[in-house]
Amino acid sequence: MNPLTYQKLFQSKTNNAHLVTFDNGNDYVVKLFKPSEDKALINEWLAYCIARFMGLPIPYSYLIEMPKSFVEVFPKGHGTVYTSKQFASKYIANSVNAHETKVENILNYNDMAKIIVFDYWLCNTDRTRKNILLQEQTAGNHFLWIIDNAEIFDSYSWTMNDLENLPQNLIRSATHELMVRFIKEEKDFKIALTHIQSIPTQLLEEILSFVPNDWG
Ligand SMILES: Nc1ncnc2c1ncn2[C@@H]1O[C@H](COP(=O)(O)OP(=O)(O)O)[C@@H](O)[C@H]1O
Ligand SMILES: [Mg+2]
Known part of the structure; x- marks a missing residue:
């Protein structure tokens, strides 16, 4: 699954939820690693897997590998750094x-x-x-x-x-x-x-x- 188009940044507390279109035709909300909130992505991943085990209504999520060149087009200045993987959850439309x-x-x-x-x-x-x-x-x-x-x-x-x-x-x-x-x-x-x-x-x-x- 590869990113195609950057859509927008969601206005939120952490300013770290980015809407991105991928080559499977779906939009995902992607979060990047932020040293000041260093457990956020681990928490998201662990919670997602446990939620799935429990059958909770949580959007399908993945650990993805976006190329550095693509992440460079994201809006700057929110304290994120590039890491090998990012957390992506399927965009829930409407x-x-x-x-x-x-x-x-x-x-x-x-x-x-x-x-x-x-x-x-x-x-x-x-x-x-x-x-x-x-x-x-x-x-x-x-x-x-x-x-x-x-x-x-x-x-x-x-x-x-x-x-x-x-x-x-x-x-x-x-x-x-x-x-x-x-x-x-x-x-x-x-x-x-x-x-x-x-x-x-x-x-x-x-x-x-x-x-x-x-x-x-
Ligand atoms: N899977 C999703 N589908 C639709 N909208 C989402 C999804 N994930 C996040 N958003 C939107 O992005 C905003 C910020 O994401 P969120 O995961 O709540 O991060 P934060 O920690 O910044 O609050 C949410 O309030 C929501 O509007
Ligand atoms: Mg939130």
């Missing part, structure tokens, strides 16, 4: 965030407890209304996607020591409160927990083995 619409019905309501359990297990303290995407499929009916897992482990720049001392408290998230409204059965939480407990350690090791050395 979607809005939770600030931009009123949510009346969620089609994939079955996923809501799973997402909350995932956020707690990985200590994602950034599930804001901007970090879900809502795709209206029929009038008033939205499919909910999760994006931006750059702040799992409570930080995009955690240290080994931080991982030993992650917060255990309730995460304040208006988005979780929104999602909870659509959960039909409490047992969805138990199912999600059982699912997490079945993740093989070897799978986690395998996922980590894909992290390139130049991401630190």
